[in-house]
Amino acid sequence: MELIIDILSDGFFAAIAAIGFGAISNVPVRSFTGCAIPAAIGHMSRFVLMTILSWNIILASLIGAFAGGLCAIWLSKYYKCPAESLSIPAMLPMIPGMYAYHAVQALVLSFSEKSEDGFMHYFMLFNYNAGVCTLVMLALVAGVLIPIYVFNKRAFTATRNAECLDPSHPDKI
Amino acid sequence: MESTACDHSSTHARLKAVCAFLARYSTTLVACGATTQRVTFNVVRIAKTYDTQVVLTILSNHVMITVHDLNGDHTYTLTRxxxxxxxxxxxxSAxxxxxxxxxxxNVELxxxxxxxxxxxxxxxxKIIPLTLMVGAANASFxxxxxxxxxxxxxVFIATIAGFWLKHIMTSKWHWSIYAATFISASVAALVSCAPMVFGWGNTPQVALATSVLFLVPGVPFINGLSDMMTAHYTCGIGRLFKAVMLTVCLTGGLMVAFLCMDINML
Structure with missing residues (x-):
């Protein structure tokens, strides 16, 4: 039961983060739920893979981003907006912030170390954290872009609206 | 002879009008964060409606667009x-x-x-609800x-301070986005050092690490890689480089906070 609550709370906070980051990019207000759902699905998938199946963060991020990206493609038709405008804000909660932070910290410390051993220790930590951070970012990008290229037609016709001009509102899109 | 000259003139005027519209459309779409593939698809779709063909070159700061009629007898080129x-x-989306x-x-031009x-x-x-939403998003993060x-x-307070400051620096004072990112990151990181300094809570390092993440340029990163995958290398590299520069500024701001507060969490 505790695990289920953890998974659901993970999805909930990921959804709030996606809405807030989507608002920075001026996602249409009616599409906020369209950002929240892929974010929750993606983050919950990654959480389950990492905590229950003990996958590493890189592979788990790839699968999580792919799940979120697929969900965004499916939802884009409903919200009549490009899939990437839903999936990109949805991926932002999966950015490996702690690894980036540790990488910066290790870099600063490596240059403030006097001894060679100390320098090598912090420089190794910098390489590890920066490497994981970069690979997770690439996994997120790949996870978002693969569904767009696989379901190319759906992704690029999502904004098509069958209704033609409304004579009472001729400038309405 | 006179009618041929008149035809040429009307074709030229039509191509010019279509080209000017497509140039405005494509530059606006690139500016608002669309991938080059989407820009190309949309522009070609509009050009076909007006019985024209289009060749589009998207660079990091300019769009070059050539419109020609279906026979290829007349062309019109614009750089915007x-x-x-x-x-x-x-x-x-709109x-x-x-x-x-x-x-x-078949909407008329x-x-x-x-x-x-x-x-x-x-x-x-509006900026106030937006700032609060970004604060809540980063706190959730x-x-x-x-x-x-x-x-x-x-993190909520630090994000509000950093985001508000960035808004003022870019919108009101018209500072460079790089300077604004650097200063916002420094301010947000310095504010989020408070739990570490005063011993609040058990996870002060998480607060410090996440306080600057609202500045991560996720959209240019993803768009840049997407452009590279569709062979729009010039625009893709431009977008990626911008994203890297913003990340460097963000990291620099975080480093300033580390050095000011003499923080060692490793």
């Missing part, structure tokens, strides 16, 4: 600067819908231009990394 504007997915509407309903102008006058989310309640609270 891409306006530097914040990412706007709302406008991106412009994509406009391209389908023009194609499916003058009417299409009017619809385009109407779209440009749309408003963004902190929770996702295992931060406790005091850490979430301080």
């Amino acid at each position: 600067r891409i306006r530097q504007a914040p990412i706007d997915f709302s406008l991106n 412009l994509s819908r406009l391209s389908w509407k023009i194609a499916d309903c 003058a009417h299409a231009q009017r619809m385009f102008d109407t779209l440009l006058s749309r408003h963004r989310i 902190c929770r996702l990394f295992g931060g406790d309640l005091p850490a979430m609270l301080i």
